[in-house]
Amino acid sequence: MSSLVGTDSSELGRGARLPRSARRKQLLAAAQQVFVANGYHAAAMDDIAERAGVSKPVLYQHFPGKLELYLALLDTQAEMLGAAVNEALAATDDNRARIHGVLTAYFEFVDRSDGDGAFRLIFETDLGNDPAVRERVEAVAQQTMQAVADTVAGDTGLDRAQAELLSTALTGAAQVAARWWLAEDRPISQEDAVRLMESLLWRGISNFPRQGEAGH
Amino acid sequence: MSSLVGTDSSELGRGARLPRSARRKQLLAAAQQVFVANGYHAAAMDDIAERAGVSKPVLYQHFPGKLELYLALLDTQAEMLGAAVNEALAATDDNRARIHGVLTAYFEFVDRSDGDGAFRLIFETDLGNDPAVRERVEAVAQQTMQAVADTVAGDTGLDRAQAELLSTALTGAAQVAARWWLAEDRPISQEDAVRLMESLLWRGISNFPRQGEAGH
DNA sequence: ACCGCGTGGAGGTCAAGATCGGCGTGCTTC
DNA sequence: GAAGCACGCCGATCTTGACCTCCACGCGGT
Structure with missing residues (x-):
């Protein structure tokens, strides 16, 4: 399944808005890439947000915390x-x-x-x-x-x-x-x-x- | 093999001196208990030092760092x-x-x-x-x-x-x-x-x- | 113009790895 | 007996990464 990750940062640019559910999926896709590559402990929320092309508060709008995201x-x-x-x-x-x-x-x-x-x-x-x-x-x-x-x-x-x-x-x-x-x-x-x-x-x-x- | 861990804290008391090699063995025994119980990430050097009955600098006298101890x-x-x-x-x-x-x-x-x-x-x-x-x-x-x-x-x-x-x-x-x-x-x-x-x-x-x- | 929503720059907080600077004991030498 | 040295030790602190939050912004719809 093609994720939203790769295209978002380039096509949508920073600050691009998505419907809530689309954003959540996109964040999950970015998080998965980072968690898979680095493991939980070496994965920083900064890294995940960057991969998703959003700022960190956006992550916390969709997930209570890092563990819940994982x-x-x-x-x-x-x-x-x-x-x-x-x-x-x-x-x-x-x-x-x-x-x-x-x-x-x-x-x-x-x-x-x-x-x-x-x-x-x-x-x-x-x-x-x-x-x-x-x-x-x-x-x-x-x-x-x-x-x-x-x-x-x-x-x-x-x-x-x-x-x-x-x-x-x-x-x-x-x-x-x-x-x-x-x-x-x-x-x-x-x-x-x-x-x-x-x-x-x-x-x-x-x-x-x-x-x-x-x-x- | 009976470790030095349990007896040291009670019998030797704080600041009790050991020869370098005996201390190293004891630190390893304490570290093993903590790493086994908690895993690397949740094991703190403070915990290990406490378990060994020494202060943290003593750990660093014997091991360059946490990873090397592990x-x-x-x-x-x-x-x-x-x-x-x-x-x-x-x-x-x-x-x-x-x-x-x-x-x-x-x-x-x-x-x-x-x-x-x-x-x-x-x-x-x-x-x-x-x-x-x-x-x-x-x-x-x-x-x-x-x-x-x-x-x-x-x-x-x-x-x-x-x-x-x-x-x-x-x-x-x-x-x-x-x-x-x-x-x-x-x-x-x-x-x-x-x-x-x-x-x-x-x-x-x-x-x-x-x-x-x-x-x- | 106002409101809701999605968003972000900046920063607070703190746990924890690692280090600083010095202490105390016992042995050796004078 | 005193001084010096080696060794093993520690209280306090520094440093920093990273989780999480504050407060405000901008856009689109009504």
């Missing part, structure tokens, strides 16, 4: 990842396809076509010690882990704690590998990467003894 | 994790046992008997945007990933990029699952957790088509 962006990203994961899980009853879908959701989340790097707000936040941030990041992780644990438990004879451990391992693998893949500038195609990881993880899951089977 | 701790943790992983890999030629060893190294790293939580400096740093910090964290990750990729490549017919992707997935799974396991207060024993994850990951790896085999 949380607004975080919420958007959390919602996007959560929705993608839910959609992947809901799309099929086949457990292997579900794993494939979740992996794809993670890879697509880090590699959105606009290349905005907003995944870092979720996966690489430097504000993880803030309760509001931690709550949001953990909520997405928890939601995904629980749903995948349902899948794992359904396909193995494992109890819930074991299923949750493996589910956490799976989502951890997805998150870290997707970020590595992007950082290494996509050494293999996303499709191949997802298929490879699905193979790794599904072979592992599907070869667990099922309910009632003797361990081998 | 890096000293980070280096120690990076060295410990790296050494544990190398030891696990060197202990056997059996690839499955190597995976087991690496997983164990991660779980033991997060769950050291002193419960100091120092793993957070590596796995949950809020200073990841600082070049010096990022370099150290990535060096450990890279070292582990390369070594495990050697194992993966040795046991599958995968090319290097594919092996590195799976290796990253494996170490990502280990890191995230070990932290979850600790945060959930060890819902299953460490041994069971490691065995379960080894099963997941090893079944996945060992069932890849080998060199020259047709894909099935």
Whole structure:
């Protein structure tokens, strides 16, 4: 989605007025660029205002403070990842396809076509010690882990704690590998990467003894 | 190892002198507690000095600045994790046992008997945007990933990029699952957790088509 | 002309990293 | 025994970045 950021400073010039909702979107876009590039702590409201081509009081007209601005962006990203994961899980009853879908959701989340790097707000936040941030990041992780644990438990004879451990391992693998893949500038195609990881993880899951089977 | 922190403030009292090297160790112990609990940004040098029972100038006598103090701790943790992983890999030629060893190294790293939580400096740093910090964290990750990729490549017919992707997935799974396991207060024993994850990951790896085999 | 709205130049406030200038103790030397 | 030195230490303060706010401006609609 093309943001308003780049065009505003040049086309609108300083002091150019926007309707309130357009301005808010524009501020969010500018803030996202600065937070993604610098992290929360090294991002100054001055920098964000400058990037947006406005003065600082304008930021405070739309957001109570720096943290709220950050949380607004975080919420958007959390919602996007959560929705993608839910959609992947809901799309099929086949457990292997579900794993494939979740992996794809993670890879697509880090590699959105606009290349905005907003995944870092979720996966690489430097504000993880803030309760509001931690709550949001953990909520997405928890939601995904629980749903995948349902899948794992359904396909193995494992109890819930074991299923949750493996589910956490799976989502951890997805998150870290997707970020590595992007950082290494996509050494293999996303499709191949997802298929490879699905193979790794599904072979592992599907070869667990099922309910009632003797361990081998 | 019992630190000097707790005893110094009560037994030595304010202004109590220590030899330079003993003081440095004590300052590091105090700093670690504060950085682990609060993260880099929310940890103040005042807090660290107070925890150590000294004044702030004493910190600056031993460390050029806050960042250098943090890096000293980070280096120690990076060295410990790296050494544990190398030891696990060197202990056997059996690839499955190597995976087991690496997983164990991660779980033991997060769950050291002193419960100091120092793993957070590596796995949950809020200073990841600082070049010096990022370099150290990535060096450990890279070292582990390369070594495990050697194992993966040795046991599958995968090319290097594919092996590195799976290796990253494996170490990502280990890191995230070990932290979850600790945060959930060890819902299953460490041994069971490691065995379960080894099963997941090893079944996945060992069932890849080998060199020259047709894909099935 | 007035009002509402969106806006900005300037600055207040303060937390926190870092430093200044000096203190006190114990040992050595005369 | 006194003086000097080395070492480890600290109260007070400086400096500065950055969050947030004050107070007024300008434009467009009525």
